Amino acid sequence: MADLHVELVAADRNVWSGEATMVVARTMSGDIGIMANHEPLLGVLRSGPVTIRTNDGGTVVAAVHGGFISFADNKLSILAEIAELADEIDVDRAERALQRSKSEADAAAERRAEVRLAAAAGAR
Amino acid sequence: MGAQIRVYKRRIKSVTATKKITKAMEMIAASRIVKAQRQVAASSPYADELTRAVTAVATGSNTKHPLTTEAENPSRAAVLLITSDRGLAGGYSSNAIKSADRLAERLKAEGKDVSSYIVGRKGVAYYSFRNRTVADSWTGFSDSPTYGDAKAVASPLIEALLADTAEGGVDELHIVFTEFVSMMTQTPVGRRLLPLSLDDAGTVGDEAGAERKKGEALPLFEFEPSAEGVLDALLPRYVESRIYNAMLQAAASEHAARRRAMKSATDNAEDLIKSLTRLANAARQADITQEISEIVGGASALADANAGSD
Numbered sequence: 001m002a003d004l005h006v007e008l009v010a011a012d013r014n015v016w017s018g019e020a021t022m023v024v025a026r027t028m029s030g031d032i033g034i035m036a037n038h039e040p041l042l043g044v045l046r047s048g049p050v051t052i053r054t055n056d057g058g059t060v061v062a063a064v065h066g067g068f069i070s071f072a073d074n075k076l077s078i079l080a081e082i083a084e085l086a087d088e089i090d091v092d093r094a095e096r097a098l099q100r101s102k103s104e105a106d107a108a109a110e111r112r113a114e115v116r117l118a119a120a121a122g123a124r
Numbered sequence: 125m126g127a128q129i130r131v132y133k134r135r136i137k138s139v140t141a142t143k144k145i146t147k148a149m150e151m152i153a154a155s156r157i158v159k160a161q162r163q164v165a166a167s168s169p170y171a172d173e174l175t176r177a178v179t180a181v182a183t184g185s186n187t188k189h190p191l192t193t194e195a196e197n198p199s200r201a202a203v204l205l206i207t208s209d210r211g212l213a214g215g216y217s218s219n220a221i222k223s224a225d226r227l228a229e230r231l232k233a234e235g236k237d238v239s240s241y242i243v244g245r246k247g248v249a250y251y252s253f254r255n256r257t258v259a260d261s262w263t264g265f266s267d268s269p270t271y272g273d274a275k276a277v278a279s280p281l282i283e284a285l286l287a288d289t290a291e292g293g294v295d296e297l298h299i300v301f302t303e304f305v306s307m308m309t310q311t312p313v314g315r316r317l318l319p320l321s322l323d324d325a326g327t328v329g330d331e332a333g334a335e336r337k338k339g340e341a342l343p344l345f346e347f348e349p350s351a352e353g354v355l356d357a358l359l360p361r362y363v364e365s366r367i368y369n370a371m372l373q374a375a376a377s378e379h380a381a382r383r384r385a386m387k388s389a390t391d392n393a394e395d396l397i398k399s400l401t402r403l404a405n406a407a408r409q410a411d412i413t414q415e416i417s418e419i420v421g422g423a424s425a426l427a428d429a430n431a432g433s434d
Contacts, residue, residue, distance in 0.1 A: 007169065007173070009169045009170045009173060010170065011167060011170050011271040011364075011365060011368065012163065012166055012167055012170075012270075012271050013166045013167075014166070014169050027348050027349070028348070028349045028353065029348060029349050032348070039346055040344060040345045040346060041345060041346050041347075041348060042177055042180060042181065042345040042346070042347050042348065042354055043347070043348030043349075043354070044348065044349065044353060044354055044357040044358075067361075068174075068177055068354070068357070068358065068361070069348075070173070070176070070177050070180070070345070072180075072345070077173045079170055079173050079174055079177070079361075081271060081275075081361070081364075
């Protein structure tokens with residue numbers, strides 16, 4: 001099966017890159033799964049977990065807070081202002097942030113914390 | 125013992141202390157250049173991919189967007205000037221300011237009003253001293269900007285771009301920053317960020333676009349949710365990432381300029397110490413010569429007196 005090359009880049013660093021068989025991401029109009037030889041696509045992402053199935057059978061989950069997905073010539077890039085791999089996420093801290101944002105009614109922070117927790121849960 | 129030597133010794137001591145400080149600042153700046161360069165490198169994949177995506181939308185669709193279309197009669201332009209917060213960096217800030225002044229003059233000659241946006245305390249001080257109006261300014265992060273800082277700078281600019289010219293909006297966005305060419309060379313440059321200028325090859329005409337291979341055909345993209353939607357979301361990010369890149373380059377340039385300024389200050393201090401030491405030695409020798417001649421003179425006077433009394 002053909003593989004696609006994935007680059008997951010945040011504004012200030014390269015988060016992950018490698019070969020994958022499929023990538024699932026959440027765009028403005030719903031989840032989208034991309035496999036090799038998909039037609040060229042440029043989409044706006046909503047913040048949510050991104051799942052990358054690597055070609056060696058593993059799974060990489062990342063929390064992506066907004067951004068874009070672009071796919072062409074079997075090269076997929078996910079651009080996000082903030083992106084973290086699931087194993088970089090500090091679950092306790094995210095939970096604390098969730099509590100805090102709920103009590104302060106900070107919707108953006110709450111969403112960020114939820115996405116982080118979802119990504120961390122998805123990786124397990 | 126002459127008072128002169130004491131004066132020289134004191135000056136040597138004070139210059140040595142200054143030299144220690146400038147040497148320390150030189151080394152701090154040198155270590156920060158490396159860090160700043162790494163940050164520039166780390167931010168470039170994002171900027172490159174974003175430029176690619178913007179190029180793809182701009183060429184792959186016929187969408188009209190206020191941020192990509194040139195106004196028929198551009199009447200107001202925003203100039204974002206990036207300077208440093210701290211001095212002691214040689215001509216770093218003043219060169220950037222001069223370059224912004226030149227750009228503003230050119231824009232005025234083209235019949236456009238210029239509204240200034242300034243990053244860095246030095247630029248703000250320059251403008252407020254001359255009572256020039258500043259649309260907005262930011263200070264406090266010039267030597268290590270974060271993406272959040274870039275976002276804070278970009279948001280009023282994007283707002284101004286989207287607003288009607290009649291209501292204080294702007295038609296063009298220019299950015300003046302100091303480009304990090306190498307450790308020894310940093311040049312202030314003025315670039316037009318928006319509206320995007322598409323060159324003949326259809327790529328976005330800026331430094332990142334220019335690096336792309338000419339004639340590389342872009343595939344026909346499918347846009348999700350729509351070309352307009354993508355462009356709406358993409359352009360603010362594009363502006364932010366360009367500003368972020370400019371601020372990081374400016375930070376690297378600032379450190380490089382400071383390192384060079386501090387290096388020449390250290391060298392000057394060394395020269396000064398050398399010449400002061402020579403002067404102090406000459407004064408010491410003059411003192412000794414004088415003492416000897418006094419002793420000899422005294423002794424011969426005594427000898428003469430003794431000879432006279434015999």
